[in-house]
Amino acid sequence: MQSKSTYKIPNGKLLKVFLEFDENKKSIKNIKITGDFFAYPEEAIESLENELKDTPLKKSNLFVKINEIIKKNKIEFIGLNAEGLTEGILRCFK
């Protein structure tokens, strides 16, 4: 299944998530994180997208996993954060 969300990060930028998910396992199959935010280093967004595969689509799992990946890849966001990204992904179902 495919879904999409647009979410304005509070005090931040406009996040647009394109999500392909596994309906039975309720987990991420494929994700594209797009928008007018900033992330350093830029290429780390692809690592973030790859490492989010198979993550359960539940708020706590997503938030923990996103924070882990940010830490591991030393990603610095401006106009986006782990909370906002979690919310953007979950909004694909609202």
Next chain:
Amino acid sequence: MKEKWRMLLTENNSAYTNMAIDRAVMITNKEKKVPPTVRFYTWAPPAISIGYFQSLEEEIDLTICKKLGIDYVRRITGGGAVFHDKELTYSIVIPESRPEIPKKIIDSYGRICGAIIKGLSNLGIESQYAPINDIISNGKKISGNAQTRKERTVLQHGTVLMDVDVDKMFSVLKVPNEKIKDKLIKDVKQRVTSVKNILNEDITFLKAADAMKLGFENEFDIELVKEKLTDEEIKLTEKFEKQIFSSKDWNHKR
């Protein structure tokens, strides 16, 4: 004696060339072959640049771009889609280690925008930095900016709107909801201004570039010396233009 930095004036290049030059100068500056470099440039034909993280087809109507002869390119910097038509664009490339560049990225936006604010003031326009990455005059946006850092080298590029045609801009930029397009255009007209709008006159590229040059010189207490791209930079530009910025792989990658 003030320290000398390099200034480049490159008018009327394609979107691909413009983005390739910024990338090329990041390489030569990192290799310490050229001093910190400030470039002023324009776009011909008009073009849309999108931020590194944006989806091309989500942001731009490619059919209308082709019809109107408007180029499009993905930047190496984040941020939003920009319609580059009547504007002066600047870029600065400088080592991250320089004392002029605050370590925190968000602080360095403000510092570099300080040069543009001083430049606008030389044209008689009062403006302020509006975090994250805008400069506003009378509450309206007049400049947008975007920064990247690679291999300890900073690139920030940004626009100074000389004149703005919001209707034309929205003929090529996609909006989330077609039903509210008219309202959105009205809102943007309220929120965006330009040098021409404020001064009620057309300012030439050279006059604007000269005002911005002084802005950079004052902000950083340096002297900008007009030079040209080096032979190596010209070769790198051709390479990046072909391999990256004009390629479908790059522009359609998200």
